[in-house]
Amino acid sequence: xxxxxWDSSFAVDFDLTTGFSKTAETTKRHLSQMKDMYYDVxxxxxxxxxxxxxxxxxxxxxxxxxxxxxxxxTTILYPGTVGGEYFMTKGHFHTQLATAExxxxxxxxxxxxxxxxxxxxxxxxxxKGEAIYVPRRYAHRSVNTGTKPLVMYFTFAADAGHDYxxxxxxGYHKMIVEKDGKPAVIDNPKWK
Amino acid sequence: xxxxxWDSSFAVDFDLTTGFSKTAETTKRHLSQMKDMYYDVxxxxxxxxxxxxxxxxxxxxxxxxxxxxxxxxTTILYPGTVGGEYFMTKGHFHTQLATAExxxxxxxxxxxxxxxxxxxxxxxxxxKGEAIYVPRRYAHRSVNTGTKPLVMYFTFAADAGHDYxxxxxxGYHKMIVEKDGKPAVIDNPKWK
Numbered sequence: 001x002x003x004x005x006w007d008s009s010f011a012v013d014f015d016l017t018t019g020f021s022k023t024a025e026t027t028k029r030h031l032s033q034m035k036d037m038y039y040d041v042x043x044x045x046x047x048x049x050x051x052x053x054x055x056x057x058x059x060x061x062x063x064x065x066x067x068x069x070x071x072x073x074t075t076i077l078y079p080g081t082v083g084g085e086y087f088m089t090k091g092h093f094h095t096q097l098a099t100a101e102x103x104x105x106x107x108x109x110x111x112x113x114x115x116x117x118x119x120x121x122x123x124x125x126x127x128k129g130e131a132i133y134v135p136r137r138y139a140h141r142s143v144n145t146g147t148k149p150l151v152m153y154f155t156f157a158a159d160a161g162h163d164y165x166x167x168x169x170x171g172y173h174k175m176i177v178e179k180d181g182k183p184a185v186i187d188n189p190k191w192k
Numbered sequence: 193x194x195x196x197x198w199d200s201s202f203a204v205d206f207d208l209t210t211g212f213s214k215t216a217e218t219t220k221r222h223l224s225q226m227k228d229m230y231y232d233v234x235x236x237x238x239x240x241x242x243x244x245x246x247x248x249x250x251x252x253x254x255x256x257x258x259x260x261x262x263x264x265x266t267t268i269l270y271p272g273t274v275g276g277e278y279f280m281t282k283g284h285f286h287t288q289l290a291t292a293e294x295x296x297x298x299x300x301x302x303x304x305x306x307x308x309x310x311x312x313x314x315x316x317x318x319x320k321g322e323a324i325y326v327p328r329r330y331a332h333r334s335v336n337t338g339t340k341p342l343v344m345y346f347t348f349a350a351d352a353g354h355d356y357x358x359x360x361x362x363g364y365h366k367m368i369v370e371k372d373g374k375p376a377v378i379d380n381p382k383w384k
Contacts, residue, residue, distance in 0.1 A: 006292075009306055009314050009330070011322045016208060016298065068290040068328045070347065098260040100198075102347055104296075106208065114201060122201050130203045131345075136260045138201070153323075155262065155294055155347035 006063055012073075014059075017107050019074035019151035026057035031082070034090055037168065039175060039188065040083025047082065054078060055087050069158035077110070077142055077150040084177045086110070091141025091172065093117075095161025098136040101154060105130055108150035111176050111183065114138040121173050123185050126150065139167055143176040145183035198255055204265075206251075209299050211266035211343035218249035223274070226282055229360065231367060231380065232275025239274065246270060247279050261350035269302070269334055269342040276369045278302070283333025283364065285309075287353025290328040293346060297322055300342035303368050303375065306330040313365050315377050318342065331359055335368040337375035 004010050013021050020026075030052045035044035047053065059073030080087040091113070094101075103112065105126045114122040116137045124132050126142065134140045144150040175188045196202045205213050212218075222244045227236035239245065251265030272279040283305070286293075295304065297318045306314040308329045316324050318334065326332045336342040367380045 004325070006325070007327050009304065009316045009325055009327055011316060011319070011324045013319075013322045014296070016321050068288070068292055068349070070292045070294050070325075070349075072294045072296075072323055072325075072347070096260070100260055100262045102262050102264045104206070104264075104345060112201065124201045124203060127203070127205075129208050130205045131264055132203045133196070133198070133201055133262075133264075135199050135201055153296060153345075155264070157260070157262075157349065 004061055006069055012061065014074050014153060017151070018149070019076045019106055019153070021059060024059050024061060027060050028057045029055050029090065031055055037090060037171060038082040038085050039171070039190065040085065043083030053080060055080070056089050063158045065159045065161065067159050070155055071158050072153070072155045074106070075142065075152045075154060077144045079144050079147050079149065081178055086143045086145050086176050086178065086183065088143040089141050090164055091139055091167055093139040093163040093167070095163045096157070096159060099157045099160040100136050101134040101140065101156035103132050103134065103142070104153045106151040106153055108144060108148050109146040110142055110144045110150045113141045113143060113172055113174055113176060115173055119173060123174060123176070126152070139172070141172060145176060196253055198261055204253065206266050206345060209343070210341070211268045211298055211345070213251060216251050216253060219252050220249045221247050221282065223247055229282060229363060230274040230277050231363070231382065232277065235275030245272060247272070248281050255350045257351045257353065259351050262347055263350050264345070264347045266298070267334065267344045267346060269336045271336050271339050271341065273370055278335045278337050278368050278370065278375065280335040281333050282356055283331055283359055285331040285355040285359070286348070287355045288349070288351060291349045291352040292328050293326040293332065293348035295324050295326065295334070296345045298343040298345055300336060300340055301338040302334055302336045302342045305333045305335055305364055305366055305368060307365055311365060315366060315368070318344070331364070333364060337368060
């Protein structure tokens with residue numbers, strides 16, 4: 001368990017390439033915990049017959065949901081596909097909808113897939129050495145389209161909150177799939 | 193001038209070692225702009241007779257001071273001393289006092305010097321590959337105690353605001369000076 005005093009200063013090491021900390025512990029998301037979020041659930045179930053791959057892991061440092069505090073840490077998203085759809089994070093809206101988030105990519109490549117409650121969508125490439133801004137009001141999910149881990153350092157308001165519900169039932173309007181060996185942005189048929 | 197639409201997503205490159213962006217411009221702080229912040233003002237004036245060294249530079253991406261938005265960027269603080277006191281940033285309180293800030297050190301070494309309005313002080317070492325938390329209510333200044341640039345990626349609430357006034361008149365309670373070739377934390381005589 002990660003235990004820090006947020007009224008004091010403290011340091012946490014995050015390797016500048018792998019994203020891993022020697023002093024903090026990650027939370028892990030295996031495919032079994034999110035199989036219904038992929039379009040091709042049957043493909044996910046087929047994989048799960050023989051293994052339960054780790055899709056991503058991230059650091060939750062236990063910050064209280066307090067105004068003025070900031071959550072920070074890294075997410076390590078592994079390469080892989082499920083029925084042609086690239087490995088991705090669950091993604092979420094913030095409960096306090098109008099709160100932004102910043103991701104600084106330390107390694108790897110991929111996409112940030114975003115959409116607001118009105119259904120406006122954005123897909124921005126994630127590249128090593130680039131910080132990308134997720135504006136207020138946008139749900140966001142990261143997708144690894146490369147062959148090595150996608151490593152991101154993130155920061156957002158501690159009282160932003162997470163709303164997974166909306167996204168978990170129907171998914172995002174857009175999906176990132178492998179097409180002729182390259183990533184392509186396509187419409188999620190579930191929204192038709 | 194850096195011009196972004198903060199209601200949309202955008203990317204900014206920051207080199208993962210040097211902190212520099214190819215697409216954004218830095219704001220620069222030369223010694224002449226902050227000579228009175230060093231304890232030994234005479235030593236600063238002596239340096240300024242022959243040169244006006246660049247002490248630090250940082251990225252201001254022009255985010256509006258709006259609730260829910262986040263400021264982010266890098267600060268590059270150069271090595272050097274003024275009368276034995278290491279090169280440092282101006283440092284500031286946030287106008288919204290109870291707002292935190294996170295610094296992730298990309299390269300170099302130094303200290304984060306912090307104090308709250310009650311005069312409680314903290315000095316935490318900055319090391320490459322470590323994120324340090326500046327808690328709510330603490331003024332903060334970074335100090336380069338190494339021989340190469342200290343490079344930090346920072347994030348904080350866009351509506352936090354900056355209050356330089358209190359610090360500019362009297363400085364911090366603590367100073368980081370070179371003593372026998374090593375950094376030492378000492379009391380600032382101006383507070384006696």
